[in-house]
Amino acid sequence: MSQHVWQGVFPAVTTQFKRDLSLDLEATARHCEVLIQSGVSGLIVGGSLGENQTLLPQEKRDLVAEIVKLSAGRVPVVSGVAEMSTALARSYVQDCEKLGASGFMIMPAMVYKADREEAMHHFRSVGAATSLPWMLYNNPVGYPVDITPQQFAELASIPNLVALKESSANTRRITELRLEVGNRYAIFVGVDDLALEASILGIDGWVAGSGIAFPTENQYFWELTRAGRWDEARELYRWFYPLLKLDTHVKFVQYIKLAVQETGLGSEWVREPRLPLTGAEREHVLKIVHAGIANRPRLERR
Template structure:
């Protein structure tokens, strides 16, 4: 089994659609190429931002196969795992392994609100279905199952569980996890507008959302945090912050897809039950995005 040590920016990429809402693999591939060119360390397809639950099973597999083809071994390609049953999740990871995926970002089983024992059982069963490495996506805000630091300590015997995406929006968790499990896992921040605060506390990576519309700036900001250039990072963060907050709204998919469209990296079309933004809401979000574009900072050495 690969002893992966994931770190750096692993953006969650949108799934691009044609206007008739059929899968647009060519447009998705174009965006992936732009992200790779920015210097990212890994890629996640079919996550929440990738509209996983609106994709048909065959579409998810086609998306993974295409991402693997485009990446061509340059970076690891992970797939989100958000099935509604444990059996389906196990089958999906086996299929993705055959398609060449490098690993997975595993969510709790969707729809059902599992208790602690059920959630732990689900993660153990999915882990056993493939030897590939994976990260556990902890997002009790969006998916009402919370894996505590003590539970992560219980899961530490799962050898291919190598990372966690911490999206509780509680930065205390980073310190609590380090106290509880040390450096057993690579910790990724999953809330964009806590990226600077989380970096100061000590993280290994960032599952970026809004930054996929601004990949060069996103990567540069991350590199500033790695170099502990906090004054420069804070200055760039102040420009970035309104854009990063697009990731923390219930309509984050629509908001970020609109940003991607405005920067020429994709289209805003989303599948139902999501609907494209209209009226005052669309104008408000466009104003934030366009202000960010108009005031893009000059990046030293870029």
């Protein structure tokens, strides 16, 4: 999986559970098949949206194995790496490489707020444990570690670090990264409601969240940006925007899983400490999702 393959829509897939909260690999695979058929360029399993931290170690490996089998080489399968320690992360990437994963999206070590030196050591060490290409997930909003453009320049000597997911919610970073490191990395936007702005500034891909509930529209919007059809992209974005903002709330997992359920692509069940939405909050999200469904635009591919 060379660097040029890291382009396009790589949706972050939810991990589906049964009502008793046991792992539902079949339902997860069904959703992944719909996403593949929509035209995505890759799949990311076990990310933040995939509730990585609530999965048991063997469940994570079973999930990767199942989706690798489903994909059968049609699209690359990338696994999120969100372990509590550097040693566990190293072990995980080695196991997933044996299972047939195509690459990784590596996050900082969970819980601990690493300083600059510790964060850089973690990424270098985990990246060195695998021969597969990987993406560094920079999300200082969700995980209080920020990798700056200057730090990405320092990491440029790592041959298999080929991409970065920029989720700082600061679109200035895209231009700053291009000025600092040029085209050294494939840059993916990781904040749904900045997808249009980031596309204008020049990105290579999108780790999509909310769009997994509306995969056809999500892919079509991306294609509009690639073709420079900005007026059409802007019009579609205005319909999409309330849905995309479901990705930017602390309960984004519950919000997006509810949207996935309402579009018939999965269920809303989440593992504790998360709980399903109730009351006015649930009704608010349902109103947004149902409005999106009712007003789905007619798409005309060229």
